[in-house]
């Protein structure tokens with residue numbers, strides 16, 4: 001019988017190998033509240049992923065991290081005339097939910113046709129139209145691709161609007177300078193360490209910012225808004241990461257660069273064996289691929305479901321990220337304002353997410369590609 005290939009095969013550190021460290025947490029009597037394992041994790045992440053530059057704060061997941069950072073961006077007493085959060089429609093529900101929880105209306109822009117990143121021209125056009133009503137710019141670094149952060153720093157200065165970057169899939173992606181995407185950026189970036197991500201733990205997220213004072217305010221907000229013991233001085237919620245979850249992340253950091261490199265190697269095989277298929281144009285040095293997103297060759301552009309059916313028949317898992325995109329989901333459509341979404345609709349209608357995991361082999365990738373090529377006829 002042929003081997004099934006799941007779409008994702010989560011690879012968090014093995015719980016069964018953490019017995020000694022779990023016993024240590026138990027003996028310490030400290031299970032949360034920015035404890036010693038969490039402190040070690042934050043310091044290790046800054047040192048090993050961000051070249052010792054800037055600060056970071058762990059959160060219980062990236063959705064809560066986005067909520068906190070957007071809430072801080074709009075201020076303790078928000079200016080109610082600024083009601084929009086500019087973001088792409090081609091993103092996951094969490095980006096829009098976080099803005100809505102902060103009392104904002106998503107203002108949805110289109111994406112670039114090749115990198116699938118938020119389109120510069122579309123964002124500028126919406127800022128020119130709605131600028132005085134926009135509270136925050138929330139770009140998504142699509143599938144871990146590298147955004148041009150200089151462009152966003154420029155927008156923040158030109159329009160006087162804060163930026164919060166949804167970098168959910170970017171932990172491990174490297175910019176042109178070889179540093180982790182986001183290193184040195186003065187606006188907060190939020191990364192996910194969910195079990196399905198390349199940096200797989202269980203539930204966890206990370207906020208990074210070059211400005212330590214932003215991280216320190218977010219830390220207080222994430223602890224009920226307590227700046228002083230048990231006295232709330234700002235908006236707050238509980239976003240703290242448990243010591244057990246921090247331990248998983250600390251262990252995942254060991255050998256993480258190898259995980260990213262291996263996945264990149266598998267993606268290169270996909271690219272070689274599917275020469276007529278469209279892959280996301282990569283910006284920057286490398287991307288920490290979570291899965292592999294492709295569009296069928298032009299002559300098969302309306303046949304996504306046929307290809308997916310072929311994969312299903314052969315026991316190959318897949319996804320359709322992000323179809324439906326935000327504006328195609330009833331809840332968000334009702335609550336959002338949309339710019340033109342031509343590229344978003346075109347890509348969302350065709351996109352196929354192909355399997356990738358740490359335990360997939362080059363032979364597995366070859367098999368997936370052979371099925372797709374065979375289906376092309």
Ligand SMILES: Cc1ncc(COP(=O)(O)O)c(C=O)c1O
Nearest residue numbers: 061062063092094095168192194
């Ligand atoms: C674009 C985007 N933003 C935010 C999130 C939320 O991450 P988390 O699951 O850690 O809350 C995800 C999760 O997949 C995502 O894809």
